[in-house]
Amino acid sequence: MRNGNLFAALRAAFPADLDAVAVETADAGAGLFYTWRDLDRGSAMLANLLDSLDLPGGSRIAVQVDKSVEAVMLYLAVLRAGHVYLPLNNAYQAAELEYFIANAEPAVLVCTSAAFPKLSKIAFQAGVRNVFTLNDDRSGSLLERAAFQADVHETAARAAGDLAAILYTSGTTGRSKGAMLTHGNLLSNAQVLKSYWGWQPGDVLLHALPIFHVHGLFVALHGALLNGSRMIWFARFDARAVAARLPEATVFMGVPTMYVRLLAEPTFTRESCRGMRLFVSGSAPLLTETFEAFRERSGHTILERYGMSETLMLTSNPYRPESARRGGTVGLPLPGVGVRVHDDKGRPLPAGETGGIEVRGPNVFKGYWRMPEKTADEFTPDLWFKTGDVGRFDADGYLTIVGRSKDLIISGGYNVYPAEVEGYLNELPGVAESAVIGVPHPDFGEAVVAVVVPRPGAAPEPAATIAALKSRIAGFKVPKQVFVVPELPRNAMGKVQKNLLREQHRGLFAG
Ligand code: MCA
Numbered sequence: 242m243r244n245g246n247l248f249a250a251l252r253a254a255f256p257a258d259l260d261a262v263a264v265e266t267a268d269a270g271a272g273l274f275y276t277w278r279d280l281d282r283g284s285a286m287l288a289n290l291l292d293s294l295d296l297p298g299g300s301r302i303a304v305q306v307d308k309s310v311e312a313v314m315l316y317l318a319v320l321r322a323g324h325v326y327l328p329l330n331n332a333y334q335a336a337e338l339e340y341f342i343a344n345a346e347p348a349v350l351v352c353t354s355a356a357f358p359k360l361s362k363i364a365f366q367a368g369v370r371n372v373f374t375l376n377d378d379r380s381g382s383l384l385e386r387a388a389f390q391a392d393v394h395e396t397a398a399r400a401a402g403d404l405a406a407i408l409y410t411s412g413t414t415g416r417s418k419g420a421m422l423t424h425g426n427l428l429s430n431a432q433v434l435k436s437y438w439g440w441q442p443g444d445v446l447l448h449a450l451p452i453f454h455v456h457g458l459f460v461a462l463h464g465a466l467l468n469g470s471r472m473i474w475f476a477r478f479d480a481r482a483v484a485a486r487l488p489e490a491t492v493f494m495g496v497p498t499m500y501v502r503l504l505a506e507p508t509f510t511r512e513s514c515r516g517m518r519l520f521v522s523g524s525a526p527l528l529t530e531t532f533e534a535f536r537e538r539s540g541h542t543i544l545e546r547y548g549m550s551e552t553l554m555l556t557s558n559p560y561r562p563e564s565a566r567r568g569g570t571v572g573l574p575l576p577g578v579g580v581r582v583h584d585d586k587g588r589p590l591p592a593g594e595t596g597g598i599e600v601r602g603p604n605v606f607k608g609y610w611r612m613p614e615k616t617a618d619e620f621t622p623d624l625w626f627k628t629g630d631v632g633r634f635d636a637d638g639y640l641t642i643v644g645r646s647k648d649l650i651i652s653g654g655y656n657v658y659p660a661e662v663e664g665y666l667n668e669l670p671g672v673a674e675s676a677v678i679g680v681p682h683p684d685f686g687e688a689v690v691a692v693v694v695p696r697p698g699a700a701p702e703p704a705a706t707i708a709a710l711k712s713r714i715a716g717f718k719v720p721k722q723v724f725v726v727p728e729l730p731r732n733a734m735g736k737v738q739k740n741l742l743r744e745q746h747r748g749l750f751a752g
């Protein structure tokens with residue numbers, strides 16, 4: 242029987258010439274070349290190291306490291322060895338990590354040397370037996386230990402339904418949930434995108450996304466690997482540096498903030514896009530004005546698609562003809578993916594009418610890690626997943642997302658759940674209660690803003706409040722501004738009227 246391990250399919254797609262360049266690092270001062278053989282041998286050595294730890298199959302391997310090619314090798318090694326990859330945003334702070342580690346109970350934690358003192362303590366308290374370090378300059382105990390391992394490895398047999406990764410996504414109640422993705426989820430979605438987006442020989446991907454979320458780790462990376470395509474690899478997005486290397490690339494994937502920043506970069510021109518075949522945008526709404534301005538400037542039409550951590554990619558604008566890509570829409574359901582719009586009573590809605598977006602398909606996750614009730618809540622009785630996004634189909638079958646039923650802010654492509662930030666704010670000594678909202682922001686799309694009510698006799702300072710949060714939670718979740726008010730607006734039911742607050746502050750970052 243064929244091995245359903247995702248790595249087996251990715252490895253089979255490596256080019257015949259293993260000495261060809263697979264990845265070229267492109268950040269200032271970098272310029273390292275990794276061949277396909279390097280990826281194969283490096284991931285084999287790391288897989289052998291994992292095997293030597295005698296972990297039970299399907300152990301969680303939690304990873305919070307800076308972006309590097311060795312981190313990709315580690316991801317591939319976890320697949321090869323039959324374990325479950327658990328990537329963590331490197332902006333997460335101690336309070337967030339404590340929760341993830343306690344909840345996921347990883348067998349192995351890999352972190353940077355800088356984070357080791359703090360993280361090893363958290364890991365030790367949670368009973369994690371193995372903590373390794375990996376830095377973006379190839380130093381750290383992980384590679385030191387792997388250096389003694391053999392560079393060949395037999396891929397562990399896995400079925401399509403076995404877990405390959407867990408991605409934590411914040412919940413509306415403030416507690417993060419681990420979305421369980423299987424080998425089959427990841428492979429089916431990667432194969433669909435390979436053909437839908439016309440991946441072809443000679444493609445070169447310019448990769449500048451983080452590799453701890455679906456967009457950079459799965460959509461972009463799997464795309465290149467499954468096509469045996471070379472990558473120009475940036476550890477961080479810098480518009481000028483990206484514009485300088487675009488002429489050698491054919492495919493780029495980014496969040497809308499990256500497109501806004503490219504447009505603000507004078508060296509980004511039609512000439513810099515001369516070899517490009519495809520620009521993909523997702524993770525957050527792409528403004529129609531960005532879509533139009535990009536076409537005007539570059540001569541290329543951005544292809545917008547829509548997905549979630551729980552479902553991978555769901556819809557996409559057409560690849561061909563380019564003129565069929567419609568700004569402001571997320572396109573058509575991908576082949577094999579069911580997408581429907583229902584009202585709040587569960588009745589199907591016709592084209593033109595707005596309701597909750599529900600989905601099903603081989604790409605839809607297996608459930609939330611150790612949360613069977615939460616999982617059941619998110620599915621309809623006939624087992625479609627409720628995305629929490631609100632949208633409508635037009636007569637031609639294009640989906641437009643018009644809002645979200647979940648209280649969620651998307652800032653620069655990162656999700657921020659107001660309930661979570663409010664929880665941290667309310668723990669501060671001077672704060673009685675708070676409301677966190679998203680307001681329009683020219684760079685991040687939406688920016689996080691907090692409105693807080695002081696405890697009697699207290700006078701919380703906005704700057705000190707921001708500083709206090711920065712030491713506790715990821716920087717992208719920290720409000721860009723804090724307002725102190727005597728009370729929050731409430732409706733007759735006592736519910737905070739966030740729409741009034743959003744209205745009041747909507748011009749905050751205008752221009
Ligand atoms: C960084 N900062 C942010 C954000 N990023 N603030 C709000 N929103 C953000 N997204 C803050 C930092 O906390 C810091 O604050 C300051 O900005 C500078 O940080 P730095 O890291 O230098 O920022 P940057 O390099 O300019 O980052 C902007 C970015 C980045 C490149 C747009 O946020 C990014 O890579 N976003 C992509 C996210 C992504 O991959 N999303 C996919 C997940 P201070 O100076 O105050 O400390 S969604 C997904 O996977 C679904 C399935 C999908 O559909 O794709």
Ligand code: AMP
Nearest residue numbers: 410523524525526546547548549550656
């Ligand atoms: P995540 O939880 O990080 O996987 O984020 C998934 C959410 O991002 C979706 O439920 C949508 O709300 C949003 N999203 C992803 N792609 C798009 C898009 N192209 N347009 C609007 N929202 C998007």
